Every structure is written in C-alpha cells, then in structure tokens.
Amino acid sequence: MRKKKRIATQSTAFVLTGVMLAGSILPSLPVYAETDSLALLNESKTLEMSFDGTLEDKVLTDRSVLARGRDGGEKEAVYTEGVSGEALQLDGATYIDLGTEQDIQPENLTASVWVKANAVLSGEQLITWNKGAYNEDGWYLNTTDNNPLFLSVGTAVSGSQPQEYYVEGKRSEFFPAGEWVHVAVTYNAETQEAAMYRNGEKLTVKAKYNSSSGIHGSDCTKTLGNNGTVHNGGCSNISLDEYSVYSTVADDAQVQELYKLYADPSGGGEDPDPSFTEERVLNLAFDGDTTDTSEKNHPVTIVGENYGYIQGAAEGTQALELKGKTYVDLGTDASLNPSSLTFSFWVNPTQDMGGGEHLFVWNKEAYYSDGWYLSSENKDKPLSISIGSSNDWKQPYKVGVEADRSEFFPVGEWTHIAVSFDDTTKEVTMYRNGIRQKVTVFSPIGTDGADGTIDQGNEMKKRWDTMVPCITVLMASLPWIMWLF
Structure with missing residues (x-):
C-alpha cells in the first residue's frame, strides 16, 4: 500500500x-564565518588548541605540550568527539603540561574554551592553571560544587588570598554531565574587573579579597586539568575543546562571536562538503x-x-x-x-x-x-x-x-x-x-x-x-x- x-x-x-x-x-560540525570583530580579537590570540588528534598550539607551533600522569611521567593523550572534530578527554588521572612560556599569562586576559563534564562532577575540577603556587603570579580557572566558574588572579597580600571572581549556582546545572558548554572569562588590568560567560550569556560575577596585583608572567609550568606542578593535586574528569587565550579583553559581542563559532543557530558560513x-x-x-x-x-x-x-x-x-x-x-x-x-x-x-x-x-x-x-x-x-x-x-x-x-x-x-x-x-x-x-x-x-x-x-x-x-x-x-x- x-x-x-x-x-x-x-x-x-x-x-x-x-x-x-x-x-x-x-x-562533522560547522565552521562559522569570521566577522571583523572576531578578526580583531584574533590578532591578540596567544594560544589556540583544537585537540583534533594533536596537542599542537596553532599560535606558537613549537610550544612544548605533553600529556602527563600525576607522577609527572608522559602519557598518551586521549581524544573524543568534540564540538568541532575531536576534543581532549581527561580521565581524572591525566593532565596537560603547557610548558613555561609567559604568553598565556597576559596582563589583560580573555580565555575561551568548551567544557564537557564526563560524569557528574564532585570537588574542585581545574580547567587551566597558570600559576606556581595558588598565591603566586598568574591566574587559574576552575569549577567547584557551589561556584561553577571560579577565577583566581595574581598574588596575595599577607594573611589573605589572591583576588577571586566567581559565579554562584549548582554546578550540575551549569555543566550537565555529557553536555558541551562554552565558557569564557575576561580580566581587565586597568579596572581590575572580571567578566564570565556561559554559552555566550554574560553572568553575574562576585568578587572577594580586593587584593589583586594583576596578572604577571612567571616561569611556572602551565597546565590543563590539574592545579600545577607545585600542588599537583587531583586531575579533572572533563573534556576540553577549542581552547584559546587572548591578550586583550573581549567585549560582550566578541564573546558571543566566540560562542557562535560552533553553536550559533543563524551563524552563516559555507558548506564545507x-x-x-x-x-x-x-x-x-x-x-x-x-x-x-x-x-x-x-x-x-x-x-x-x-x-x-x-x-x-x-x-x-x-x-x-x-x-x-x-x-x-x-x-x-x-x-x-x-x-x-x-x-x-x-x-x-x-x-x-x-x-x-x-x-x-x-x-x-x-x-x-x-x-x-x-x-x-x-x-x-x-x-x-x-x-x-x-x-x-x-x-x-x-x-x-x-x-x-x-x-x-x-x-x-x-x-x-x-x-x-x-x-x-x-x-x-x-x-x-x-x-x-x-x-x-x-x-x-x-x-x-x-x-x-x-x-x-x-x-x-x-x-x-x-x-x-x-x-x-x-x-x-x-x-x-x-x-x-
């Protein structure tokens, strides 16, 4: 019939x-057409990692990047399907050593990355660590149960903590297990203000300690997925894709463009196949x-x-x-x-x-x-x-x-x-x-x-x-x- x-x-x-x-x-997934605004931001890019089967930095191509276990020994990086091509999959026992270059500790900062919780997360999970000890020069970005996005900037004054910026809320809703989420953070050296975004949407940010010395470069080992080689705490159970660092402060529209690169429903672009x-x-x-x-x-x-x-x-x-x-x-x-x-x-x-x-x-x-x-x-x-x-x-x-x-x-x-x-x-x-x-x-x-x-x-x-x-x-x-x- x-x-x-x-x-x-x-x-x-x-x-x-x-x-x-x-x-x-x-x-695969789409490629969004780059706008003039995004092209201007890209001029300040100091690191770009797409994790398409490699740990290569597309900006500093000879940057020394290695996957390591908690004992410091080298490991093979593991990849999974990402928002575009492949993504880096961390397993709770592996982190990425980004080397010691100071270009990913810019005075003015924008960091953009796609994050997926591989399972329901518990405890502190580090996205990226760009300090020696927690109270030394640099910055780090992590997520905790009640502060799903947390940025630490600079050194600490005696008896206090470094400047902290954070978002409040339930992490299980912010980073649902198995779902890709785009996050971006910015830090302005002049105003000492930070901004945070989830899937292109600007969030309410709180701050404490008012002790920021700003971001200054150091020769520490920078990492993805743990709290650096000084503390060497637990490794994160997350996947990362399309990680970039910029030496300027992106505005709201530019952050939305970063999100739209892989997730805008009306983004334009061309059919690649x-x-x-x-x-x-x-x-x-x-x-x-x-x-x-x-x-x-x-x-x-x-x-x-x-x-x-x-x-x-x-x-x-x-x-x-x-x-x-x-x-x-x-x-x-x-x-x-x-x-x-x-x-x-x-x-x-x-x-x-x-x-x-x-x-x-x-x-x-x-x-x-x-x-x-x-x-x-x-x-x-x-x-x-x-x-x-x-x-x-x-x-x-x-x-x-x-x-x-x-x-x-x-x-x-x-x-x-x-x-x-x-x-x-x-x-x-x-x-x-x-x-x-x-x-x-x-x-x-x-x-x-x-x-x-x-x-x-x-x-x-x-x-x-x-x-x-x-x-x-x-x-x-x-x-x-x-x-x-």
Missing part, C-alpha cells in the same frame, strides 16, 4: 524551517511556498488551512507556521526512506508542549512497520527516532535524548535539530544547535523483532506531522545548511 510521508501539525502548532533529508551521515549536499533527497526552504529544491523535486503540498508564512530564524528568511489540523504531504517516493540518513530542521514552539508526544516527521504505515519517524516523545524525552520494524504492536529500534523538554525546546525560541542514522553501525547521533547530545537506546535491536533497518523500497505516504501547539516551520536558505556539518 502506498502510504504518504508527511510533515504536519495536528492538535497543536509549531514554526518550522530548514527541513532537509539526506541519504548520508553527518561528517559539497558531496554531502549533493545527496539531499529533500530540501524545503518554505520561502513562501513548499517547493522542494533538491534534485528529486518532490511534489510537496499542504493539507489543511491553518497555516501561514512568517519571519524565519535568520534575517530575510521565511518560515511555515502550522497552527494545528494541518500537515505537509511529502508524497510517496521511496527516496525519503534512505538506508542511512541525516534529517535537519529548525523548530520554534509557540506555546508549552505539555506532556504528550509530538510527531515531527512520519515515514511509516504503523509505528511497528518499515520506515522511520522522528518525534518528541514526552516531557522527559524531547527527541527520539524510531527505525525499522518490529513484531506487531511492539516497539521497533528507538533511540533518543533524555532531558527536560521545556529546556530542550524553549517556547518562542528557534532550536536547530539534526539527526543521523548509519545503517552499517546502527549508530544514531543527535545534535541540538550544533552540539552533539548524549543519546540513550530506548528499545534495542533484537528485542521483540526490532530490526533497526529502514526499508528503502517503502512507498507509503510521508508527511511532516508535528503535533505541538503553534510550531513555525522556518527554512533558511543557506545558514541552516551549514549546521548539518
């Missing part, structure tokens, strides 16, 4: 855009119509009358607003059920999603038959994909994210989603605003006949089928494409 695929809203509504389906897998976009089998921009601009040129129609076109996520773009009891009919072409796939779109819920399931795209007949569908299953499982068939009335292979849906899809905010499935490895990867999410297998392959295989010959109807109050479908022309990489 030829069932249609669909994109639609039923009882509720969304705003959607950037819907793309490709018969291949996400290779034309071969990937050539494999698109569906490309809907919703620029005032439902034209599919992929080579397949699928006949796509809107069924129902509760819809309209509005301003999209990026300036100068449009989005399709589905207001309930209306869906987008994608036709019956089997190419919409590729064996391996990547699916990307922008979504903006205009009211609370409640506790029930909301369908994004449905490419199956029954939920247990061949094909695939993507949904927001409930308030604790904001994103899940069902792949392949199973025994009648049983759950097929299903993988998703466990999180608070109200935070995953904030009402009135654009969120970019990308999901990929590799038929060879059966691996599912999910991204939110360019950041890879931790996924959980809800229903494994082999249980109740779940095969984890998309039937490419399936010609049932497909449709975009969101069931959320007022969702706007916005399809930006170029910027969203970049977010597939």
Whole structure:
C-alpha cells in the first residue's frame, strides 16, 4: 500500500524551517564565518588548541605540550568527539603540561574554551592553571560544587588570598554531565574587573579579597586539568575543546562571536562538503511556498488551512507556521526512506508542549512497520527516532535524548535539530544547535523483532506531522545548511 510521508501539525502548532533529508551521515560540525570583530580579537590570540588528534598550539607551533600522569611521567593523550572534530578527554588521572612560556599569562586576559563534564562532577575540577603556587603570579580557572566558574588572579597580600571572581549556582546545572558548554572569562588590568560567560550569556560575577596585583608572567609550568606542578593535586574528569587565550579583553559581542563559532543557530558560513549536499533527497526552504529544491523535486503540498508564512530564524528568511489540523504531504517516493540518513530542521514552539508526544516527521504505515519517524516523545524525552520494524504492536529500534523538554525546546525560541542514522553501525547521533547530545537506546535491536533497518523500497505516504501547539516551520536558505556539518 502506498502510504504518504508527511510533515504536519495536528492538535497543536509549531514554526518550522530548514527541513532537509539526506541519504548520508553527518561528517562533522560547522565552521562559522569570521566577522571583523572576531578578526580583531584574533590578532591578540596567544594560544589556540583544537585537540583534533594533536596537542599542537596553532599560535606558537613549537610550544612544548605533553600529556602527563600525576607522577609527572608522559602519557598518551586521549581524544573524543568534540564540538568541532575531536576534543581532549581527561580521565581524572591525566593532565596537560603547557610548558613555561609567559604568553598565556597576559596582563589583560580573555580565555575561551568548551567544557564537557564526563560524569557528574564532585570537588574542585581545574580547567587551566597558570600559576606556581595558588598565591603566586598568574591566574587559574576552575569549577567547584557551589561556584561553577571560579577565577583566581595574581598574588596575595599577607594573611589573605589572591583576588577571586566567581559565579554562584549548582554546578550540575551549569555543566550537565555529557553536555558541551562554552565558557569564557575576561580580566581587565586597568579596572581590575572580571567578566564570565556561559554559552555566550554574560553572568553575574562576585568578587572577594580586593587584593589583586594583576596578572604577571612567571616561569611556572602551565597546565590543563590539574592545579600545577607545585600542588599537583587531583586531575579533572572533563573534556576540553577549542581552547584559546587572548591578550586583550573581549567585549560582550566578541564573546558571543566566540560562542557562535560552533553553536550559533543563524551563524552563516559555507558548506564545507559539497558531496554531502549533493545527496539531499529533500530540501524545503518554505520561502513562501513548499517547493522542494533538491534534485528529486518532490511534489510537496499542504493539507489543511491553518497555516501561514512568517519571519524565519535568520534575517530575510521565511518560515511555515502550522497552527494545528494541518500537515505537509511529502508524497510517496521511496527516496525519503534512505538506508542511512541525516534529517535537519529548525523548530520554534509557540506555546508549552505539555506532556504528550509530538510527531515531527512520519515515514511509516504503523509505528511497528518499515520506515522511520522522528518525534518528541514526552516531557522527559524531547527527541527520539524510531527505525525499522518490529513484531506487531511492539516497539521497533528507538533511540533518543533524555532531558527536560521545556529546556530542550524553549517556547518562542528557534532550536536547530539534526539527526543521523548509519545503517552499517546502527549508530544514531543527535545534535541540538550544533552540539552533539548524549543519546540513550530506548528499545534495542533484537528485542521483540526490532530490526533497526529502514526499508528503502517503502512507498507509503510521508508527511511532516508535528503535533505541538503553534510550531513555525522556518527554512533558511543557506545558514541552516551549514549546521548539518
């Protein structure tokens, strides 16, 4: 039976855009186009480490950088998937020796880094240490249970502590286990003021001791992941990516640009892999119509009358607003059920999603038959994909994210989603605003006949089928494409 695929809203509504389906897998994350403001900041860069399988500093290429154990002996660095390419994974028993150069102790400071807690953190966890002893020249950045971001600057006056700047709050919320978070700190030598940022947002900073001598260079060994060679305390259980130090004070806009390098939903940039976009089998921009601009040129129609076109996520773009009891009919072409796939779109819920399931795209007949569908299953499982068939009335292979849906899809905010499935490895990867999410297998392959295989010959109807109050479908022309990489 030829069932249609669909994109639609039923009882509720969304705003959607950037819907793309490709018969291949996400290779990597995007590269954001550098602005003049960011280029100016980069002129003061003294260190840049991307950790793409190497500890090399891209600024001072002959900087001596080594992975070491607590005994000081050399170790092999361990890498994991990062916000862009690979990232450094510290295991609680390893730190990085950055050498003794003084250029990463600038008088005026900006430090920018992506941090992921490998597990729920406890006790002090050092991000970077650029002092000898804690009360000597330099600076360090760490995180503690009640001060998720903490900066120490300079020496201490007799009987006191060095100048300290910190953010208050629960670290488990600031650095959720398994989630990449961008942090940036600045220090102004003239005003002796510090600023701290989380994911581009400026935070309330408190200070104490008023004893800052400022940041001065020293010949101490600088490190990542422990409190230096003088104290040599415990090592951190975190992963780091895209770590940079600058010898000037970035302003709010420049810090936001640093964050946008790998996590801005409307950032622009260029598609780095034309071969990937050539494999698109569906490309809907919703620029005032439902034209599919992929080579397949699928006949796509809107069924129902509760819809309209509005301003999209990026300036100068449009989005399709589905207001309930209306869906987008994608036709019956089997190419919409590729064996391996990547699916990307922008979504903006205009009211609370409640506790029930909301369908994004449905490419199956029954939920247990061949094909695939993507949904927001409930308030604790904001994103899940069902792949392949199973025994009648049983759950097929299903993988998703466990999180608070109200935070995953904030009402009135654009969120970019990308999901990929590799038929060879059966691996599912999910991204939110360019950041890879931790996924959980809800229903494994082999249980109740779940095969984890998309039937490419399936010609049932497909449709975009969101069931959320007022969702706007916005399809930006170029910027969203970049977010597939």
